Amino acid sequence: MLHRRIYQFFIVYFLGIGLLFGIKLVLGLSDYVIPGPSNLWNTATAEWYRYLGDVLNTFTVAVVGQVLSIIIALTVGVVGRKATWFGSFIKVAAYNVQAYPIVAIAPILFILLGDGYLTRLFIAAMICYFPLLLSVIGIMGEPVADIEHFYRITGRLRWQLEVKIRAFENLYKLTTVISGSATLAMAGTIVAEFIAANAGIGYSIRIALYQSDLSKILVALFMIGITLSFYQGVLEMLGTSLKKSWAGK
């Protein structure tokens, strides 16, 4: 599972690089617009260590942001699963938070909180929170009647059991969404860093953009992609082992 994720990334990345080199070759573009293979290799050997540090910095923020967003989405989903006034209120409030694109309100966050760790974390969490919330509310709001009926009519259906039944029955969906939200968390962190932060791989990409250095950007993309593929592979493996141990399959 992990190796599949990684070799899939290699295929996509090198196809993209190949396409760029093809365009360069066909249109006769200079190294300034699209760097050649040797230029790219030199940049990679010179910058990979610094970019690795930047990616790990971004990755740390993304993981913490993702964990935060999972906690928030699960809490809102569990509280808002009931068709009560309070449940509806929670759902509406949660949806309204997303009425504005988070990137649009990011400058406000940077003004209020500065360009440090907290702002990046907040933006990462907000960007990956909403898809998670939609899935969790969908899962938690849908009764599993065939299982819940017995517990309901015998008075045994506490909220913890209800949540456990619904989570168990939708384990595949939940693990897929959580694994997929890793991409969003990483993208959210990079976007935050690109807008205004003073650290992370998004910040390095911004500097490379100002320098019009495509080879640096391509090296940065490689570092981001390989890290994310590894992380998603690990999440999928964890999800599979969780399913095996919980469902006995």
Added chain:
Amino acid sequence: MKAKLFSGFPLTHDAQMSLLSCKDIRFQYPGTKTPLFDGLTITIDRPGFHALFGPSGIGKTTLAKIISGDIAGFSKQVKASGKGPCLYTYNQERLPGWSSVGRHVEQSTPEGRESLRDHLIHGFGLSNLLGMRFSQLSMGQCNRVNLLRYLLQDFRLLIMDESLANVDEPTREIIIYQIKSTFPKAGFLYISHNVVEVARFCDQIIVLRGRHKNPRTRLIVGQNHQKSQPLDKGALEASMLEIMNAA
């Protein structure tokens, strides 16, 4: 294992009141033009193993849900004697898959019913399945496990909606005899399309008839056969014929 009578259950029949009485039930599904029930009245006057019979789509499950309270708003029209709730169980129910069948049955056994649980597990032929997950069982085994956990609960009336579907005939027979002998004072309403089974094992059979028929229900007396009794085949055939004519 020696069979025990669980007459000490809080299911004792109140002689002053019928087991089940439904009066003037009117029910229409939203979006439909005609009511499913328009002034439906049924009465079962004593505890025992009774049946609700009728063709598919006639409203048996809806009526069962009205009686059990799964469809709310009929508490004034539906009266039942005895203590405890009316429970409704159906053949597609599932147990959660996170632990074994035995663990789930153990957890859903009320205190003091452990000997009843063991007695039923043995009688229902489930002893070898307790270590398995619910998803590993056949459909008939699933239905037997599901019915077993309901029988362990407090109830004044247990409605069994196709609860023994997919169970082979000899095993079904054993289970019905066991239920009747173990719970002689309890009330059961068995929903089945098997006319032979209903005529043979049930005491009173409520036949739910088509909307155009008047009255909507007919009460037929079944053979209420017990394991120890000889079976009167002539009487059984007469009951079957009466049920078929009523439907």
